[in-house]
Amino acid sequence: MEEILRVEGISKTFTLSKKQQQIERTTQRKKVAVDNLSFTANRGEIFGLLGPNGAGKTTTLRMLSTLIKADTGDAVLDGCSINSDPEGVRSKIGFLTSELKLEDFFTPNYLFDFFSRLHQVPDDIVKTRKEQMFARFGIDKFAEVKVKNLSTGMKQKLSLVISLVHDPEVIIFDEPTNGLDVLTARTVTDYLQELRDQGKTIILSTHIFSLVERLCDRVGIIIDGRMISCGTLEEVCNGLSIEDRFFEIFKEVKGDEQ
Amino acid sequence: MKNNTWTIIKKEFARFFGDRQLLFTTVIMPGLLIYLVYSLMGEGIGKMVTEGRDDVVTVRVENMPEFLATEIVTDSQLVVLEQPFGQEDIDMLSDENLNIVMVRFPKDFELLTSVYDPQSGLPAPNVEIYYNSTNNASSLVYKTLTMFLDAYESGLSNRFDVNRAEDGKEAQFDMATEDSIGAMIWSKILPMLIIMMLFSGTMAIAPSAIAGEKERGTIATLLVTPMRRNELALGKIVSLSCIALLSGISSFIGIALSLPKMISGEDVELGFNYTFPDYAALFLVILASVLIMASAVSLLSALAKDVKSAGTMITPFMLVVMLAGLLPLMQSSVPESFTTFIIPFYNSIEVMTAVFSHKLDWGNVGICLASNVVYTGIAVWGLTRMFNSEKVMFGR
Numbered sequence: 226m227e228e229i230l231r232v233e234g235i236s237k238t239f240t241l242s243k244k245q246q247q248i249e250r251t252t253q254r255k256k257v258a259v260d261n262l263s264f265t266a267n268r269g270e271i272f273g274l275l276g277p278n279g280a281g282k283t284t285t286l287r288m289l290s291t292l293i294k295a296d297t298g299d300a301v302l303d304g305c306s307i308n309s310d311p312e313g314v315r316s317k318i319g320f321l322t323s324e325l326k327l328e329d330f331f332t333p334n335y336l337f338d339f340f341s342r343l344h345q346v347p348d349d350i351v352k353t354r355k356e357q358m359f360a361r362f363g364i365d366k367f368a369e370v371k372v373k374n375l376s377t378g379m380k381q382k383l384s385l386v387i388s389l390v391h392d393p394e395v396i397i398f399d400e401p402t403n404g405l406d407v408l409t410a411r412t413v414t415d416y417l418q419e420l421r422d423q424g425k426t427i428i429l430s431t432h433i434f435s436l437v438e439r440l441c442d443r444v445g446i447i448i449d450g451r452m453i454s455c456g457t458l459e460e461v462c463n464g465l466s467i468e469d470r471f472f473e474i475f476k477e478v479k480g481d482e483q
Numbered sequence: 484m485k486n487n488t489w490t491i492i493k494k495e496f497a498r499f500f501g502d503r504q505l506l507f508t509t510v511i512m513p514g515l516l517i518y519l520v521y522s523l524m525g526e527g528i529g530k531m532v533t534e535g536r537d538d539v540v541t542v543r544v545e546n547m548p549e550f551l552a553t554e555i556v557t558d559s560q561l562v563v564l565e566q567p568f569g570q571e572d573i574d575m576l577s578d579e580n581l582n583i584v585m586v587r588f589p590k591d592f593e594l595l596t597s598v599y600d601p602q603s604g605l606p607a608p609n610v611e612i613y614y615n616s617t618n619n620a621s622s623l624v625y626k627t628l629t630m631f632l633d634a635y636e637s638g639l640s641n642r643f644d645v646n647r648a649e650d651g652k653e654a655q656f657d658m659a660t661e662d663s664i665g666a667m668i669w670s671k672i673l674p675m676l677i678i679m680m681l682f683s684g685t686m687a688i689a690p691s692a693i694a695g696e697k698e699r700g701t702i703a704t705l706l707v708t709p710m711r712r713n714e715l716a717l718g719k720i721v722s723l724s725c726i727a728l729l730s731g732i733s734s735f736i737g738i739a740l741s742l743p744k745m746i747s748g749e750d751v752e753l754g755f756n757y758t759f760p761d762y763a764a765l766f767l768v769i770l771a772s773v774l775i776m777a778s779a780v781s782l783l784s785a786l787a788k789d790v791k792s793a794g795t796m797i798t799p800f801m802l803v804v805m806l807a808g809l810l811p812l813m814q815s816s817v818p819e820s821f822t823t824f825i826i827p828f829y830n831s832i833e834v835m836t837a838v839f840s841h842k843l844d845w846g847n848v849g850i851c852l853a854s855n856v857v858y859t860g861i862a863v864w865g866l867t868r869m870f871n872s873e874k875v876m877f878g879r
Contacts, residue, residue: 290707291707292703292706292707292873292877293873293877294873312709312710312711313709315707315708315709316709318707320707324700324703325700325701325703325704325707326699326700326701326703326704327701327704328696328699328701329699340708343705343708343709343710344708344709345709387704388707
């Protein structure tokens with residue numbers, strides 16, 4: 226298998242405001258979100274980061290997408306370093322999270338063209354790709370409807386389509402089915418498998434065990450910002466279900482703290 | 484019931500006093516601004532009153548009566564020349580740079596006033612004072628002389644007039660041309676109006692374009708594209724400048740169309756004679772002003788976490804710009820120092836004032852443009868850094 230992503234010892238520490246200290250119920254000014262995390266992902270596989278809320282999954286994906294900088298360490302994605310070539314990294318990834326929104330004043334048609342231009346996609350390819358993607362997700366009928374007038378499910382499908390306008394080699398999804406209705410969630414997970422079959426690499430974060438079991442070729446379990454276990458499902462699960470194995474690991478790491 | 488009321492009051496107070504920004508803009512800023520505005524206005528008004536007082540003024544007097552000679556010859560600021568003058572001399576007064584006042588008394592003025600009977604119905608002897616209202620020193624001496632003569636006339640039981648129109652014809656004693664009066668008025672009003680219109684245009688769109696994108700979560704969608712952050716910063720500032728310019732032009736057209744109606748009740752005709760170079764300079768300086776406004780408002784908007792807090796942050800800044808816009812009202816001439824034309828906002832106002840005063844200086848326009856372009860470059864750099872800063876972009 227060809228390695229397409231190598232993450233080496235990335236860390237991220239946040240300085241908490243007083244308000245955040247109250248929310249986190251801590252007196253510490255610093256919070257280590259990601260602690261010396263390393264893993265690799267291969268071309269044509271779905272790699273899942275599994276962990277509880279606050280484990281550092283989202284922070285990791287935001288560092289990989291260059292939205293935030295790693296304090297230490299590096300990640301090289303298809304030859305581009307997140308530290309020295311963030312533009313290169315961004316040109317090779319499609320990043321989707323529920324935090325990323327689309328301007329609701331515009332239509333799907335306009336947004337597809339706009340983001341294609343930002344990704345330097347040639348005009349002739351844009352036209353064909355738009356037709357295919359819109360048809361695949363049923364957006365074609367709403368291509369000229371402003372985003373604000375689309376249903377929530379349609380908005381989410383459009384966000385997915387927009388994140389893939391440039392046909393990226395690596396797709397990074399933070400909680401891909403979070404907040405989706407069951408039909409849209411199914412459409413998204415089916416599409417992720419389609420993408421994998423096309424040779425794309427998908428890095429996703431989730432806390433849903435069934436999703437990991439159904440989609441992921443390899444999985445990394447993160448707790449408190451550290452990679453506790455990483456490998457194929459068989460390697461990580463050690464004969465157990467992913468859910469049982471996760472709680473076993475969690476108990477080893479945290480004791481009875483939960 | 485009382486407990487609930489008290490609970491609501493406590494909650495509102497906790498909300499208000501817990502928000503330092505709101506506390507500052509609501510409680511501290513108004514007092515601070517009133518102090519600053521009134522102090523500046525007071526200083527300005529004081530300056531207006533004393534402006535021209537130190538200038539030496541030549542007073543040409545025809546048929547000078549003795550009572551006046553003893554009064555004004557002793558004034559060290561006045562060079563009094565006793566000599567007749569004709570229409571050609573009076574016409575010279577239209578040059579606003581000359582500190583001259585011309586006073587014509589009727590021949591044998593004192594005799595005429597002593598024999599004049601106010602009940603006779605005949606016109607009283609008339610003293611003509613020619614001056615130029617757009618020249619501060621000339622205008623000041625005219626006012627002083629008029630006051631003195633009015634006081635003297637009261638002592639004589641109204642036996643003469645000052646600057647009376649003859650035979651129903653409108654006499655012209657103020658030799659300022661319509662053009663120079665217009666230039667004086669436009670140069671004091673229009674720079675402030677233009678700056679305010681441009682600023683309102685910028686204010687209306689910039690917070691939504693940057694803080695709004697942060698608030699709506701759409702900025703992150705842009706930030707994960709391969710576009711460079713400086714391209715994003717420049718794109719934002721240029722587009723905001725263009726839209727603010729359109730908004731400013733619309734407002735300016737409104738002002739230009741309504742001004743004639745606004746002054747139609749006045750007796751004076753105001754000239755509005757500007758040449759192509761004036762308009763070109765005005766356009767360039769408006770462009771430079773819009774660039775720097777969009778830059779400044781964009782920087783503040785990028786710092787704000789949402790549109791509302793952007794508005795709160797921009798308001799004090801807007802008031803500072805307004806104050807800068809008021810400065811031409813308080814000065815008689817365009818400052819000449821180099822530093823004037825490199826101070827952001829103030830430089831634009833001064834160049835506009837110079838254009839409307841018919842004192843266009845391309846050197847100053849160049850300095851203003853160059854410095855504003857430099858400031859815009861710095862702002863693009865700053866905005867790029869902000870787009871790169873996760874604390875600014877995603878900080879809660």
